[in-house]
Amino acid sequence: MSNIFQGAHDFQVDKLKIEVTNISSSSSGIGPLKDLEHHIAAEALHDSAERCDAPKCHPETRVAVQDDLYGWIENGDVDNPSNMKWVTGPAGTGKTAVMGSLSDRCKKNGLPVTSFFFSSAGSNGRRTKTAFVTTIAHQIAQHRQDLKDAIASAIEADTIVFKRNLDVQMETLVLAPLRTIVGGPNARLRLS
Structure with missing residues (x-):
């Protein structure tokens, strides 16, 4: 804009009005949620083609194990309330099979599913932790519009969040939006 009058002389401009509008919602110029989508490992989703x-x-x-986990997802555990259920066991005992079946059951019954299946034999996105948080955030954004808006706002506020460490990504893309929508760090969240 500074060059349009370069070399000009002997003229007068009256009532000049210049409007400049720059709309940019992300560092890539494609919108925050599309930017997020470019940083996920879609192959790690429970229902991915891979x-x-x-x-x-x-x-x-494994009906008892599946029913126990499904019951915890639906109702929590009144005797031992927690926000996380940890599934452990030696290699080859069926943890992945149980969780895959459980994810399918939740989806079939209309419960929101957010998953990430790591695999040392899978594609690069499943072998590394790099896309873990972004993949979880992307799935959360699919379940509720208010969460989608909060995650998009978080990306707009920190356009290089995808270059930050996983702790910062988790706080920025998952925990802070959930706290904003749910109303506090101790509130119980139901996505559906």
């Missing part, structure tokens, strides 16, 4: 042949529980197997 996982189409992933192990699932055969019908009538």
Whole structure:
């Protein structure tokens, strides 16, 4: 803009009005949620094409474990309330199969599903932690408009959040938006 009058002389401008509008919602110029989408590991989702042949529980197997986990998802554990359920066991005992089947069951019953299936034999996105938080944030944004808006605002406020460490990403993209919507650090969240 500074060059348009370069070399000009002997003239007068009256009632000049210049309006400049710059709209930019992210560092990439594509919008915050599209920017987020470019940083996820879609192949790590429970229903991704890469996982189409992933192990699932055969019908009538591991029913007690699946029912216990499903009950915790729906109702929590009144005797021992916690925000996280940890599934452990030796390699090859069916943890991935149980969680894959549980994810399918939740989705079938209309419960929101947010998952990340790591795999040392999978694609790069599943072998590393790099896209873990962004993938979780992307899925959370799919469940409720207010969370989608809060996550988009967080990305707009910190356009280089994808370059930050996972702790900062988790706080910025997941925890802070959830706190904003739910109303405090101790509030119980139902996405559906």
